[in-house]
Amino acid sequence: MKGKAKKVFMDPLGANNPVFAQILGICSTLAVTNVVKNTVVMTLGLTFTTTLSSLTISALRKLIPSRIRMMVETLIIATYVIIVDIVLRAFLPDIWQQLGPYVGLIITNCIVMGRTEAFALSNPPGLSLIDGLSSGLGYTYVLLIIAFFRELLGSGSIWGISVLGSQWTNWSIMIMPPGAFFMLAVFIWVVKGKILPGEEKK
């Protein structure tokens, strides 16, 4: 059991990462990664949602009639997302304004939906919690790396603090949606082409 839990935890962080291996959750990956601060809030929101919805649905899995399981999944996911939305709105109103519709769009994030459908429905709550959490973390670190480079190259700053100085010319394309496509493609190329095959050979 311990070995299985470890495998469930490590899988989404490496070879089975939801973003660069399964290419899920791309909409938000492209949309929110132009500023590191927003990315952090977004990934926390997603990790919270995917962890708790996996746990909840796994706990209910024997009660959910299979023909309406998608409705139940969506409803439970939506509940957690609305909670995130309300909490942000009350406690971090500045960031809530900047994230705009993207928090609400976690509801339709394929990672959350995919983990509940593919994993939580057929595994016990403990493992599902681990799976949800590590899928969220897998999403988090990929987005943070992308956001780091996009904000650095696009605005010359990190976390809103200027680091490249005034002689740096901002690459405006990096903070626009096309910049995210380039950045994500480069990231996938580096990870899948350079890092992962090396790991497999060991």
Added chain:
Amino acid sequence: MKREGFFAERVYPVLFMALVTIVCISLTSGIFLSTEDLVRSNETLFIRRAVLYSAGIPVPTNSQEVMNLYSQRVEEVTDSDGELLFYRIQGEAGTPASFSIVYSGPGLWGEITAALGFSGDLSRMTGLDFIKQNETPGLGARITEAWFKEQFRGKMGPFVMVPEGTARGSSEVDSITGATRTSDAVLTLINGGIEKAEKIIALGGGR
């Protein structure tokens, strides 16, 4: 697992869904209601900060100080139906009062709401601040940066936008490179706001 029969196939799913829905809705409603006051006071705080900023008054970082300063300096002028028309801001010892209005218009992605401040004789703007905007972070959202907002102080419209870094005249302002459509939207918003201010402040007996 496979369940059969009328109850398991027809009734149970409906009951189950209804139950889950009730639980989820109670949960979200409960959280919504318990944070409602906080959300409302955040919104009020945003507006008050913007009104003070648009009047050229340095805005304190502490929210309690913002509230105190606001109640000392700002009077909300309403029409006979109690509808808010504009804000009258007391001048420093002896100087005439100035005015601010809150005005909204379309941006590139969503509605932009701004507080626009004017001197007592409406001859120049005392400043402006954005209360709500959804522009592209790093591009259009740069309208919220100080350099952009500060350039309106002491000038009067109708404004003309010129390329970033070339504004000279008293009705010229720098636009934002890479955010032409946001710049245009803000220009329309501010020029519309100026027209509205001229009407509304005369109406409210401001002048």
